Amino acid sequence: MEPDDRAVIVESLAEPTRFAAIFDRHYDAVYGFVARRVGAALAADVAAETFARAFAGRPRFRPGVSSSARPWLFGIAVNLLRHHYRTEARQLRAYARTGVDPVLDATPDVERRVDAEAAGPCLAEALAALRPAERDVLLLFAWADLSYVEIAEALGLEVGTVRSRLSRARNRVRERLAGDEQEVLETAPTGDANDG
């Protein structure tokens, strides 16, 4: 049986090359999360830096509810993404404004989902309007599949804070999407008008 992340990290203190196993296990997930937030160009750098920092900081690694390094790695990635909040918000607003997602548009061979694409600009606007701290929690939950407890570990928050931030973020997105839907209904021609 493969040793778990905690065991690998402890071994890597004596044998640094063992840390490569952590990279192999989690790089794609971290890269994918970062790429969805800020695009492939920045993701390459941020993901690589995430693992470089994780390696340097591995003596301080303390596993949480599970022995997985995943929450810890996503926590480091989110910390690094803080330098790119403006880029992220700018890209989301550009998508909302133009209907063209600069993140996906810069990526060749993207298989786009019809439902999400239709709602894309509205959703982009809703995500851009969130406070960065709320966006972090919401996207770690939705995209990184972290549990409340794991998000709390990743961001160094209380579980209650994660719960309330997530709830607030979801409400704000829901309200924003509902508002857009209402706006569409109000501006669409009605049957009465056509009859008249």
Next chain:
Amino acid sequence: MDELQLIREFRAGMPGPPDETRARGRERLAAQFEPRSGALVFGRFERRKLLVGAAVALLAGLLAGSALAFGDRLLDFIRGEPAPKSVQREFAHLDPHSVIPYFDYPTVIKGRIHGVLAFDTAGGRVALWAGPTRSGGACYVFRKLRQKTLSDSLPLAAGCLGRRVPDGLKLVAGLATPAAPNLGFAWGYTAKNVASVEVHLAGGVVKRAPVYERFFAVGAPATKSLVSAVGLAADGHEVGRCCPLPPVPPPSPPQPPRVGPYQPVFDIQKAGHRFVFAIAPAARGGLCTDLTSPGRPHERSCIARLGRLQPLGLGEGGPPGPPWAFFVGRVGNGVASVRLRYEDGTSSKVPLTSRYFLEVVTGLHTRRGHRPLIFLARDSTGHVVATERLDRR
């Protein structure tokens, strides 16, 4: 479709990392797997040199760590072009704490010490570390980049410079002649608009060195005297030239004075030899150490305290191979116990006194297959928080 489902599908078509991106990330991580460049770096156990004095001097440095900043964002302190990424990467896996003890100048901003450039000499690659001073100048330390022995880790040159190049010159240049002649190099400091320097050595040898953060350096045999240095702008035209300065002697890092008596921490008799380790307070919150080992009584050194302690810092000494070797060190606050593991798989607890340890190995444990392999420092919960592997030094 609820909002969470929509978010989950938002940009869900983003492709995974291309192979070359993943490979680059892996390479960047692998670069850190190289043995860390510590203040105490030795050759392999059997060819270790007896460098007890240097061990003590450097131990004092190791015991005083610092929250040292390091990174690209710090490379702008001197108004000049920072080194390209390829050069900066050479410093990425190095521990900047290892050079702090050599920056014991009162005006240098220690938190901004960083790697500036690296260059080849006949004796190996040499790195220049620098940090700004509060008066707008810079202090610098040249040190071999990949140390194999204790003497390698001692600075080849060190000092401080003012804000401007002196005497209205565009550059100054000199020849550093360290104790090891094959590590000689020409170096200097320029005005802002100098992009590279042509270094003219005796015998018609001309070498071109790029300027990073206003510093330049190029390997030069100690036997070749420096004739002149010509500063060139980015477009290649000559900006200025200068006569050589006198050779720069190897530095003696300044030491704070001892302000109290030595107190013995360890006094060990083993295999007929006596090892004594004592400490005393030094000015500016510093620390003095006094180590007595066979044939070397009272090897002393003092250093200013610079900040938080590393979890595990150690120095070692002894003649090559049998009959004995010793390890002296100190642990940080989070460390509750230290264990020494040997090549044969056995291990022993290392006694700590006031966070110091002095471990003497003799007999079987100085022979191949049984020698000390790794120090493991654990916190109170038993987690390993730091290691020092000896066979990689």
